[in-house]
Amino acid sequence: KTLVEVIVRNPTPNEITLKASIIGFELTGPLSITLSPGMKDVYSLTFAPTQVGESRGSLIFFHDDVGEFWYSLILKAEPPTPTTLPLLECELGSWIRQSINLDNPTEECIDVIPAVSNTNNFALEIDTERVLTLKPSVTTKVVLRFKPSNLGESDHVTKITFTSERLGEWIFYASGTGRLPKPH
DSSP: OOEEEEEEOOOOSOEEEEEEEEEEETTTSSSHHHHHOOEEEEEEEEEOOSSSSEEEEEEEEEEETEEEEEEEEEEEEEEOOOEEEEOOEEEEEOEEEEEEEEEEEEEOOEEEEEESSTTEEESSSSTSSSSSEEEETTEEEEEEEOOSSBBBSSEEEEEEEEEEETEEEEEEEEEEEEOOOOOO
């Protein structure tokens, strides 16, 4: 979600309430804004895209005393920026878990296909052969497991990708360090 802020001004000596008309599938905002005489304020419009790409929208304000004025909006939705997860440290012969949060801010289900580039040391605790459905307006936790194969950080890196037709790729980078086991 992103806020689109538009400054509106009341040029009259009277308080006015501007009616707002929003045109655009992924846009929401208040139906009006009230302005004191000669004052300005910020009208906030929420852009919550459900797919990657460019779209158009409009924001139209109207009042009998000032007429109609409108804004043509060019809206661009991009895939989420890659996230680097905190370093995982684990003793040889053991494994450790870390959660990955997948936030679905939309009002629709989103299907993603999970993939892990280094399956020797990292695994998701879900079936990576099946589509994962993210429920609307919910954060889904996916558990990543790390099991080192040698001491240090050598070869303990991976790229976790959740691919969606509509939202592109969510990319997470993970790395780990293998430690000597503690004596018992």
